Amino acid sequence: MSDQRPSDDRLFATISATWPAAATVEAGPWLLREGRGGGKRVSAASAIGAWQEDDISAAEKAMRLMGQVPLFTLRPGDAALDAQLEARGYKAVDHTVIRAVRARDLTDQPLPRVTAFTIWEPLAIMREIWETGGIGERRQAIMDRVAQPKTGVFGRVSDSPGGTAFCAIHDGICMLHGLEILPHQRKKGLGGWMMRAAAFWAVDNGADWLAILVTKANVGGNALYASLGMEIVGEYHYRILTEPDES
Incomplete structure (x- = not known):
């Protein structure tokens, strides 16, 4: 590693x-x-x-x-x-x-039960959540043509569907795309647990790093990723x- x-x-x-x-x-x-x-x-x-x-x-x-x-x-x-x-x-x-962290650094805490799962093909509810967030059919088609290894991340909170994301690995880097949390499920900590679920999957599939792309204007996203130790490594x-x- x-x-x-x-x-x-x-x-x-x-x-x-x-x-x-x-x-x-x-x-x-x-x-x-x-x-x-x-x-x-x-x-x-x-x-x-x-x-x-x-x-x-x-x-x-x-x-x-x-x-x-x-x-x-x-x-x-x-x-x-x-x-x-x-x-x-x-x-x-x-x-x-571009923010990144060593994937193993986000595997220091066990995931709470029934909070975040990695799964491919995406469930229908995952595609619905992407649609709600503006990631429609044409962007989802990008995920479908990505080579393996890849996965979706499905998040639940308050006993209900909460969010989804897409991950794929290339050259030892697991990059997460399309993280969407339903509006009524935000500010409950789900995004952080979904990132940790992605990290566990990344390590299990041989990746050294977990990375994500975020606009500078996305204050909330940058705060979340910084709190997880994801440093800016490119732009x-x-x-x-x-x-x-x-x-």
């Missing part, structure tokens, strides 16, 4: 493997993603080589041909691209941090083209 903090390359490879685009293509200096309505993470282009300004125009054209708004992921080393996109009218959105944001209204 490795105690070395995961590198940026390892973290971003894990994001791609555990929440994959419907299709990807390398085009010049870009990795282009086809999201099919699955959200920014599976639709944004990212730089994989040296680029020139004309290459940005080519990427924009390719994304439009896929029926997608021009959108890029920016990592800390992409400062020049970030500035160029800003100059072209792109808006910065969804500043996101990224998007730039999306805000085109003038043609009406």
Whole structure:
């Protein structure tokens, strides 16, 4: 088991493997993603080589041909691209941090009975909870195409369904996506127990680390993950083209 903090390359490879685009293509200096309505993470282009300004125009054209708004992921080393996109009218959105903890560190407490379970395929109630939280059919399709090992996490509180999440492992990192707690079941500690259930599953399936993505604006989420010892180990944001209204 490795105690070395995961590198940026390892973290971003894990994001791609555990929440994959419907299709990807390398085009010049870009990795282009086809999201099919699955959200920014599976639709944004990212730089994989040296680029020139004309290459940005080519990427924009390719994304439009896929029926997608021009959108890029920016990592800390992409400062020049970030500035160029800003100059072209792109808006910065969804500043996101990657938080991680050694998975074994969250297995120090036994799970309360009938509080959190790992299960795949998802139960119907799990899919309903995702739907309630805005994770609809197209995002759930992403989970379905992820390679094993993967699992859902089902949480219960007050003798009723409370929440759900999705986990998958790549290169020793278990990344948790789609954590949703029903509104009337929040602030009861369920999120923490679900994270611990994910950690037990991660350790049982050979993962060293448990990681999650959370926007900087999500104050409650960041407070929860920090309380579990999940430190910030990486970050990224998007730039999306805000085109003038043609009406």
